[in-house]
Amino acid sequence: MTKIAIVTGGGRGIGRAIVDRLVRDGYSVLTCGRGDRPDDLPVAVDWVAADVSIPAQAAMVASAAAEKGPVTLLVNNAGVQVEKTVTDSTDDDWDLVIGVNCRGVFNMCRAVLPGMTDMGGSIVNIGSISGTVSDPSMALYNASKAFVHGLTRSIAADHGPTVRCNAILPGWIMTAMVDDAFALARDPAAAKQDALARIPVGRFGTPDDIANTVSWLAGAESAYVSGQCFTIDGGLTAVSPLQPGLF
Amino acid sequence: MTRLSGKIAFVTGGRGGIGRAICARFIAEGATVYAADISPGGSLESEDDDGTHFVPLDVTQESQAISAMTRVEQEQGKLDILVNAAGIEIEHTIEETSLEDWNRIFAINVTGTFLTAKYALPLLRKSATDRPLGPSIVNFGSYDGFIADPGLAAYCATKGAVHALTRAMACDHGPEGIRVNAICPGYVDTPMLRSFFGGAGSGAGGASLENVLAPVKDVHPTRTCGKPEDIANLVLWLASDEARYASGQLWVLDGGLSAQVQQMRF
Numbered sequence A: 001m002t003k004i005a006i007v008t009g010g011g012r013g014i015g016r017a018i019v020d021r022l023v024r025d026g027y028s029v030l031t032c033g034r035g036d037r038p039d040d041l042p043v044a045v046d047w048v049a050a051d052v053s054i055p056a057q058a059a060m061v062a063s064a065a066a067e068k069g070p071v072t073l074l075v076n077n078a079g080v081q082v083e084k085t086v087t088d089s090t091d092d093d094w095d096l097v098i099g100v101n102c103r104g105v106f107n108m109c110r111a112v113l114p115g116m117t118d119m120g121g122s123i124v125n126i127g128s129i130s131g132t133v134s135d136p137s138m139a140l141y142n143a144s145k146a147f148v149h150g151l152t153r154s155i156a157a158d159h160g161p162t163v164r165c166n167a168i169l170p171g172w173i174m175t176a177m178v179d180d181a182f183a184l185a186r187d188p189a190a191a192k193q194d195a196l197a198r199i200p201v202g203r204f205g206t207p208d209d210i211a212n213t214v215s216w217l218a219g220a221e222s223a224y225v226s227g228q229c230f231t232i233d234g235g236l237t238a239v240s241p242l243q244p245g246l247f
Numbered sequence B: 001m002t003r004l005s006g007k008i009a010f011v012t013g014g015r016g017g018i019g020r021a022i023c024a025r026f027i028a029e030g031a032t033v034y035a036a037d038i039s040p041g042g043s044l045e046s047e048d049d050d051g052t053h054f055v056p057l058d059v060t061q062e063s064q065a066i067s068a069m070t071r072v073e074q075e076q077g078k079l080d081i082l083v084n085a086a087g088i089e090i091e092h093t094i095e096e097t098s099l100e101d102w103n104r105i106f107a108i109n110v111t112g113t114f115l116t117a118k119y120a121l122p123l124l125r126k127s128a129t130d131r132p133l134g135p136s137i138v139n140f141g142s143y144d145g146f147i148a149d150p151g152l153a154a155y156c157a158t159k160g161a162v163h164a165l166t167r168a169m170a171c172d173h174g175p176e177g178i179r180v181n182a183i184c185p186g187y188v189d190t191p192m193l194r195s196f197f198g199g200a201g202s203g204a205g206g207a208s209l210e211n212v213l214a215p216v217k218d219v220h221p222t223r224t225c226g227k228p229e230d231i232a233n234l235v236l237w238l239a240s241d242e243a244r245y246a247s248g249q250l251w252v253l254d255g256g257l258s259a260q261v262q263q264m265r266f
Helices: A013-024 A055-066 A091-119 A139-159 A176-182 A188-197 A207-218 B017-028 B062-076 B099-125 B153-176 B191-198 B209-219 B228-239
Strands: A003-008 A027-033 A046-049 A071-076 A121-126 A163-170 A229-232 B008-012 B032-037 B053-056 B081-084 B136-140 B179-185 B250-253
Touching (some): A013 A027, A013 A071, A071 A207, A091 A163, A176 A188, A207 A229, B017 B032, B032 B062, B053 B062, B081 B228, B099 B153, B136 B153, B136 B228, B153 B179
Parallel strands (some): A003 A071, B008 B032, B032 B053, B136 B179
């Protein structure tokens, strides 16, 4: 039987790498995003134009996938960031970040869990190291990711034994979102070099690094793994943010 | 201020940078304080009379731990507060660390905490019926027990061990009315920190504390390093009745340093 997977926000970046990997792993993948279907998305991948922050649209994504068969994997990857402190954040910023990053994950889990609880499956949420330690001027984003970590544990507690739920906490993965974060620096190139010097494995992450982890958490090898948050950051957060040797 | 009036406190590393601040604060709050250290001058190499009773103590030596506690028992009959502040730092990666150095830092930072607490427990138990202030042990972990500084491998490992030991002691001796917590300092201006900046923490040009202090402070959300008095404030609170429901916890005190991924410095 074909395995059915939903990946939210799979049009580009980390989400796209996850989609491509799951296709290679033999999944029938449905992904979604707020815009039109990306031209370069493989034809075998289903696309639904949807905003997961809106409950009805999240439900639509879940039922479109369920038409193909039981959904055994949900990857909540869709996320947005706003580079602001609390005092600079507007109500619209709140609605956007909390809407997509928190409510979107909740909406998708609520829509998929009834079927998944019957048939068994795995949910992989994309959290962030920023949900554990803060990135400056990313207040709502940091907080939204901590929500994802908490919800991950709650789903694991409530929906075992048939459903496993884990989160992946990426560090600095080379995507457009990370470029936006470095754009906050006075000298983005120097800030990138400084950041690179702090990563024990000596490079920024790639979307494939995250897709590899999703693949493992989706599969049978991780059958006893649930309720955990796994940091994939090349060692960045294992090291103190203060390294006088770099001054 | 006499929040510790009538209380007996024993502070290892009591003549070191942080230990002296703790002893001074305890004395100001009315406690009788035993400052234990390897030498009367400690790491500050100053022998000014600080109002404490000095106890010569090599924390790695079981016989000396026994003698120290025997003295406290003979002179006071009980102990209310134990602070395990004695510690050293070895600035090497594991490859550069000799077995002798590895064993030495574990002997002081981990075994020392174990031995002092082991022989203090019978005296602390005698205070367990005192209310409202029950006995309290404060160990010294470090934020390095959570995240690593480069070139401090053995030190990081000893502090992780102290964190686990703290939880275990709280678990075992809580039912006896003894609370156990650990403070995990970040960058505190002490002789140990100044040594770090001259060694493993130095830049390519061999940065001294003076020329790295500004950028070091800037990396902290509070934009400052800690002072020994900041640590003493928390030791006092954890030793006090205000903290009577606090046990088994690791109290990170680092100016927010480890709450962030990093600051953009450019």
